[in-house]
Amino acid sequence: MRFMGSPVISARNVWKIFGKDPVGYLKTLQPGRSFDDIRADGYIAGVRDVSLDVARGEMLVIMGLSGSGKSTLVRCFSRLHEITGGSIEVDGQIIGDLSEKDLIELRRNKMGMVFQSFGLLPHRTVLDNVAFPLEMRGQDRHTRRKRALEVIELVGLAGREDYFPRELSGGQQQRVGIARSLAIEPDIWFLDEPFSALDPLIRREMQDEFLRLQAMLGKTIVFITHDFDEALRLADRIAIMKDGAVEQCDTPDQIVMNPTTGYVAKFTEEIDKARVVHAGVLARAGVVGEGQPVEAGATVQQLARLLVNDSRDLIPVADKGQVIGALDRQGALDILLKAS
Template identity: 45%
Template sequence: MSDDPEATIAVDRLWKVFGPRAQRVPGSPLADLSAAELREKAGCLVALRDISFEVARNEVFVVMGLSGSGKSTLVRCLTRLVEPTSGEVRIDGEPVGAMSAKRLRDLRRHRVAMVFQHFGLLPHRRVLDNVAYGLEIQGAGRAERHRRAAEMLELVGLTGHERQLPEQLSGGMQQRVGLARALATDPEVLLFDEPFSALDPLIRRDMQAEVRRLHAEVGKTMLFITHDLAEALTLGDRIAVLRDGELVQVGTPEQLVGAPADDYVADFVRDVPRADVLTLRWIVRPPTAGEEHEDTPLPHDTVIRDAVSRVLTAGRPIPVTEDGRSIGVVDAERLLPALLGHRRQVPV
């Protein structure tokens, strides 16, 4: 994998094997066995198999897969809540596996925060003290941690609820408290392990919008675990698809929908409205000799759905440009198949 100096998280050939003498599996003939054969021969289960990827600074990186694909194991390996069997995780270039116990505590308390599916709020503490808990662990004084907690509650829209107990809040409000608590320590990285999967659909959409808003306001590198494709497409700058512990594809939402790596990913994205995700670069064609076209071009990153009115009412093809240069033209004949959901593989 590349050593990108801008990568906040770098995962290199990561394995997690459960079972006796798990360390003998990576790099050995046992690694080539099917899951059933490995259980029979070695009594082991491979949860993560040779995983490599990088997460850029301030990127929202989504890991998506079905139940049992290894998503939660992966996110826990990043801070050694689950100890990897082999491979390396680096955060800001520092190998997590080489950290002392003290350094690892510092990583978890100051640099990385987690938001879980089950909110993990302290039921006997009021909202303000729940949000301030991480700061208390860090040794911050009462006045300082309450000031910071109040700021975070305002950020997530919960001003006025400081004195309530968690049980007095709705599920969505409790998850906002969890978000505020994670943000209060000003971590470099936020790890989300299916945080909204227990919420009602409407509240879930609200929380997804909240994450997008918070990311726009405070930045942060975010790694988000989900089994829900719509959630992944909504949140992710890039998406990694896991299947049975293996990394199937990493790409932008547009790349997954427009050029799925295999039938597994294609089945995942089959019902996604392509015109809502793909941009004009996927449907441009070269102009034909002597062909007249519109004078005003469209940018290549225009979402197809947003270009419908212009393309369908134009009497001629419309140029598509990237960085000021023409990359082709688009017309109704190229646009309509995308609107109707017809698949056409286009090189990325």
């Protein structure tokens, strides 16, 4: 397991119901009622009995179609929504129990947020936009300028400090949004479809940039998208939502290899699994291969040439120089040739 230790966010049986008397309604709700049953009763189940943990340093991607409950769930994590049932802990504190003052402190000091609409202040320069949250914190001009310049450099916008938002491309504006939320050094970073307003090429560039940033900063991230490819590229784990519930929460490898519901399987149908599945996941422990090992972090696609040309049935797999098992070449070839 890559992520150990206590979770940063821990959600247990969380419900968020919209309607006239959600708390009263939830009390009378029979187990097993579907989203449509609840709607027939005049309520909307924005979040339906969700339990999940987000580990420190993990990037959890929440994926689902429009209306599946992604934003509502994330709003519950920061208590922008009061939940109807269940509990949410952030850094070991039950956020439902925090006073308004403590909640504001928590949001201000620990949580960063980036949204699809960049939300920049049009009459402020890049520098002043990025420094804005620091100004809100009462930092002096010199300190906030220094920090703002640091994060502007980090997101690749050095030299554009004095530009106004309208003078920047969409991708650059989103970089300003990212820099602004990084300025306060949040422990937990919520990103709600941050790249969906960008055209496909820029979007890909931003994803790469984002992975580079994350490798450097190691933040705990909850990232919302409705784009499965984006989820597969970025996520340590993906939570797939439907009708307010989490259908499956797993690594990209597991989601494409072992979808647990028909709904998740449908999402994975079109995916080129060879691009997602890693040798480390195919390695069977205790099975001994022969010869030169392949790297656990390599995808099946990256190993394509070797898999086709090699004659070994079992190929050893090594993680950080240690052999962890061996993969069945035929099985990997099946993934490559989409036969699995």
